[in-house]
Amino acid sequence: AQSVTQLGSHVSVSEGALVLLRCNYSSSVPPYLFWYVQYPNQGLQLLLKYTSAATLVKGINGFEAEFKKSETSFHLTKPSAHMSDAAEYFCAVSSYSSASKIIFGSGTRLSIRP
Amino acid sequence: GAVVSQHPSWVICKSGTSVKIECRSLDFQATTMFWYRQFPKQSLMLMATSNEGSKATYEQGVEKDKFLINHASLTLSTLTVTSAHPEDSSFYICSASNPQAIVTEAFFGQGTRLTVV
Numbered sequence: 580a581q582s583v584t585q586l587g588s589h590v591s592v593s594e595g596a597l598v599l600l601r602c603n604y605s606s607s608v609p610p611y612l613f614w615y616v617q618y619p620n621q622g623l624q625l626l627l628k629y630t631s632a633a634t635l636v637k638g639i640n641g642f643e644a645e646f647k648k649s650e651t652s653f654h655l656t657k658p659s660a661h662m663s664d665a666a667e668y669f670c671a672v673s674s675y676s677s678a679s680k681i682i683f684g685s686g687t688r689l690s691i692r693p
Numbered sequence: 694g695a696v697v698s699q700h701p702s703w704v705i706c707k708s709g710t711s712v713k714i715e716c717r718s719l720d721f722q723a724t725t726m727f728w729y730r731q732f733p734k735q736s737l738m739l740m741a742t743s744n745e746g747s748k749a750t751y752e753q754g755v756e757k758d759k760f761l762i763n764h765a766s767l768t769l770s771t772l773t774v775t776s777a778h779p780e781d782s783s784f785y786i787c788s789a790s791n792p793q794a795i796v797t798e799a800f801f802g803q804g805t806r807l808t809v810v
Contacts, residue, residue, distance in 0.1 A: 620806075621803075621804075622786060622801055622802065622803040622804045623737075623786065623801045623804075628798070669736060669737065673799070678790065678798070678799070679725060679727065679788065679789075679790030679798070679799040680727060680739070680742065680799075681727070681739075681788065681799050682739060683729075683736045683737045683738075683739075684736060685735075685736045686735070686736045
């Protein structure tokens, strides 16, 4: 079975500060890993994905994540937070054999302080 | 990129009635679609896997008689919430993938907000 654990249900940072959202995965097979963002009352938007190529993945809006097999982690970072980054972020996992069956983490709400 | 469309985007229904939600893949054929449910301020929980031409596969704890799934064509899956009650009020999201794509990727619909009164 596959799962992801997001550490911290709520993260608050100042505008311009580093954003770090933590995600650890559990998978018995090589995982595909994703980060999605959801703005209030909206659907999901894919930020980035890891599918066994480069371990450092760059996504949209200045976000990136690094796959670390030794730590079973896939943390999301952004060097400088913008007010528009305030949203709910979901880490998710699937696998090569069932790439489109995506299992989501519990989510982290990111707040940006002026 | 591929587009998945859900309809309606929101619906209000009376308790005891049934509601049908459609999920369409607009520019590809999807043999498999997935249905998720998201309660307020919670994560997305996988409800079931919809398989074209065969029965859906439900996740543990999801009532198959309550949430009827029909995947009658390669571009359409429907989720019917039968005899809806207020506790069924939620955000329902579908996803689909193109099996012909080199790299399989799930594309999500915009979601359907169901309110049962």
